[in-house]
Amino acid sequence: MATETHDHAHDHRPPPDEDGPLTYYQTMEIAVRELLIEKEVFGADDVRAAIETMDARSPARGAEVVAHAWTDPAFKEALMADGSAACASMGIELGPLRLIAVENTETVHNVIVCTLCSCYPRNLLGIPPDWYKAKAYRARVVREPRAVLREFGTEIPGDVAVRVHDSTADMRYIVVPRRPAGTEGWERERLAALVTRDCMIGVTVPKTP
Amino acid sequence: MSDDPGRGYHDIGGLPGGRIERAEHAHALWEMRVDALMVLLTHPERRVITVDELRRGIEQLGAEAYDAMTYYERWIASVTNTLLGKGVITADELGRRMAEVAARDGEGAG
Numbered sequence: 630m631a632t633e634t635h636d637h638a639h640d641h642r643p644p645p646d647e648d649g650p651l652t653y654y655q656t657m658e659i660a661v662r663e664l665l666i667e668k669e670v671f672g673a674d675d676v677r678a679a680i681e682t683m684d685a686r687s688p689a690r691g692a693e694v695v696a697h698a699w700t701d702p703a704f705k706e707a708l709m710a711d712g713s714a715a716c717a718s719m720g721i722e723l724g725p726l727r728l729i730a731v732e733n734t735e736t737v738h739n740v741i742v743c744t745l746c747s748c749y750p751r752n753l754l755g756i757p758p759d760w761y762k763a764k765a766y767r768a769r770v771v772r773e774p775r776a777v778l779r780e781f782g783t784e785i786p787g788d789v790a791v792r793v794h795d796s797t798a799d800m801r802y803i804v805v806p807r808r809p810a811g812t813e814g815w816e817r818e819r820l821a822a823l824v825t826r827d828c829m830i831g832v833t834v835p836k837t838p
Numbered sequence: 839m840s841d842d843p844g845r846g847y848h849d850i851g852g853l854p855g856g857r858i859e860r861a862e863h864a865h866a867l868w869e870m871r872v873d874a875l876m877v878l879l880t881h882p883e884r885r886v887i888t889v890d891e892l893r894r895g896i897e898q899l900g901a902e903a904y905d906a907m908t909y910y911e912r913w914i915a916s917v918t919n920t921l922l923g924k925g926v927i928t929a930d931e932l933g934r935r936m937a938e939v940a941a942r943d944g945e946g947a948g
Contacts, residue, residue: 651943654911655868660935661918662875664927670886671878679874724882744851746893747909756873759862762909768855780858795851798889 683756688826690721691753691803695829696821698730699808712803716753723752723801731794732805733834738785740778740831741794741802742770748796750803754826761830771795781832804831811838847901848893869910875917887920895920 651659666673694716698705708715712728728750731739743749744767749757760766770777774791778784785791794802806828812820827833865873879887895916896904904912921927 651940654907654914656936656939656943657918657932658868658872658875658914659939660932661914661921661927662871663939664931664935665875665879665921668926670884670926675878676871676874679877680870683870683873683877742851745848746896748889756865758860759909760858760860763859764850765855765858768850768853769858771851772854777858781860798893 683751686752686755688754688824688829689821691750691826691829692821692824693817694719694721694753694803695805695824696817698805699820700817705805708805721752725799726752727800728753729794729800729802730805731792731802733807733831735789735807737790737792738778738831738834739792739794739802739804740770740774741796741804742767743796744768744771745797748798748801750801750829753803754829758826778832781827783833804829806831806835809835809837846897847904848897872910872914872917876913879917886924886926887917891920892916
């Protein structure tokens, strides 16, 4: 069907050979960047710094936040009350974005999406995976979340509710997964290693050690 | 994709869809630069563009282009259209500079 033909044939191609001829949009990017630098909207160093900042963001930051919440009830309470402020207290600035943490429990499993585009808690998880931005996930996860989760190898019991949260430009979600049994007494770092990107999107759950 | 005239082509939540393709690609440098461009233009100190304007621009590309373009191609097209609309750059400047960039690229490759 039409929704199958979209992003995936294009988005998964390997990075273009930098020696090959520029595509139209690559040419456009260079031209726009040069013009903006000449007009002093920003400097060339700002572009480099922004790329380095983005490169430094990875799901490890989100995992630190989750592990902190697992081990510190006061922090967890703060995170659930105001995600942006709680992250700021750990030195992770989200700017004007409102971050909402949603917690998986015995009775509720959460999963996040941006049906309209690709809004994502980038400060905590980095750039979203291709499938998060592609149509199949965006279209289906709000309609048949259990079937989508099954494709990711995640079976949610029938008596557990599945809640899907649709992000916006100004409001981003992160899933706080359930702490696996058998991790009592673990240090934060060891716990953080269990928390993957996909757990914080909600399409998987942390593996029991 | 949708025959419902009340629904934009980007507005796909709840529509049927195929299997989720889970392969991921490494971002090319030019894609990272487009990302950086957007981060810089939306920065609270500059506020040249907002995230909503980026999305509106993508929603105005047309269904055919939306489906044919890659993710960051949509971004740079939307950012550029928004900058043109706001008069931050002019169509003339852009056209000339793109021709120069393409010419430089041709020389380098030859």
